[in-house]
Amino acid sequence: MLMAWVTAAALAVGPAVPAGELQKGLDGVVAIGAVAEVRDNGKVWRGSSGVAELGKTRKAPVAGRFRAGSISKTFVATVVLQLVAEGRMRLDDPVERYLPGVVPNGENITVRQLLNHTSGLYDFKKTLVMPPGAEFYTYQYRTWTAAEQIARAVANPPVFKEPGSQFDYSNTNYLVLGEIIEKVTGRTYGEEIERRLIRPLRLHGTSMPGTSTRIPGPHMHGYVPKDDEMLDFTEMNPSLFGASGELISTTHDLNTFFGALLGGRLLPAQLLAEMKEAGTEDGTYGLGLSWHDTACKVRVYGNDGDALAYQAYAFSTEDTRKQVAVAVTPNLPANPDDSVDALVDRAICG
Structure with missing residues (x-):
């Protein structure tokens, strides 16, 4: 599921990473379900990947809560x-x-x-x-x-x-x-x-x-x-x-x-x-x-x-112009850390 960039401030400064690239990165996270929000110079992208529940087809909720x-x-x-x-x-x-x-x-x-x-x-x-x-x-x-x-x-x-x-x-x-x-x-x-x-x-x-x-x-x-x-x-x-x-x-x-x-x-x-x-x-x-x-x-x-059943990550540049928050339900024993790091790099580095 993909949600497009939306304006979060009246004046957005600088380029934003293409939404398709962010979705590709989120789809690459090793997990049952994953949700993310990226803020980039006043613009916001939110997306999800995977399912909310094993054995079901409902998508992971973009604005969903997690531990x-x-x-x-x-x-x-x-x-x-x-x-x-x-x-x-x-x-x-x-x-x-x-x-x-x-x-x-x-x-x-x-x-x-x-x-x-x-x-x-x-x-x-x-x-x-x-x-x-x-x-x-x-x-x-x-x-x-x-x-x-x-x-x-x-x-x-x-x-x-x-x-x-x-x-x-x-x-x-x-x-x-x-x-x-x-x-x-x-x-x-x-x-x-x-x-x-x-x-x-x-x-x-x-x-x-x-x-x-x-x-x-x-x-x-x-x-x-x-x-x-x-x-x-x-x-x-x-x-x-x-x-x-x-x-x-x-x-x-x-x-x-x-x-x-x-x-x-x-x-x-x-x-x-x-x-x-x-x-x-x-x-x-x-x-x-x-x-x-x-x-x-x-x-x-x-x-x-x-x-235990959830993993979360939230990082920001020191000036707060770029931020990434990600939550996953890991498909244990697989570890999602490396794939989340790759998404963070993509969001911060472009």
Whole structure:
């Protein structure tokens, strides 16, 4: 399904990649279904490829919602940095100040190190059974608490002893940040994201579902492998991800959010600059924000997310003139990353 370019601003500057080329790139994404929105100098293209549901012919809905996985981390990080801007916390405050006794060595692990994954805390995800392990399928409707997840993680030794010395991606960091947000504000991280980001930016397709198992509105179905078949895992309790990945969104909303963030509408310039600073030398992950260089050497900022049955990607040039958001329902065990990267290159580089 192809939707043509539409004007998103009164004055569009510069050439746009032909719609047919973008559709060709989206059709090349390895997935059951895929949707994308590309913004290019004031013009917008939206398209879809594949089907919304296995065994059916209905096309993947162009404006459909999906689980955005770790793109949630950028939303959480933005709230934390807004609290820093308000003087309610500092990036170099120790975890122990807010959550005494919750994590080992909390007096030496800072908020900054949680944000940039240099804390050394063991990843909660590694304590879970993944498909095709039988226990995994019991997670579908189970409710988890952050305290339970963090306790499972810290029952394991840290990945390295000196916080700040290395990068090690850990979902536990953002579970802890979610608890810190609640400690500082008296509201859950989901409520703060809704209040500070979703409502002001009018992200009408975006939500923090908490323990609600359904994806509201039009959406693709997502699947995980089981017994040589694909199990429909569209409905699931997103408390499994918590602050590290529960976000539901659309490609339109993700582009709007990253446009506002990188455009300086959500954070003071100094904190946005710190968000783009890697935690380790030559790193590509800052304070909840990642980046990479495209085939044409243009750097793009954003994040990607794996939500088991969904994968999402959202990247923007630093000046926000070009943006790409893509969501797929992967046909596991095939990995769509390389084919999505090719689409991002095509959209950014032309």
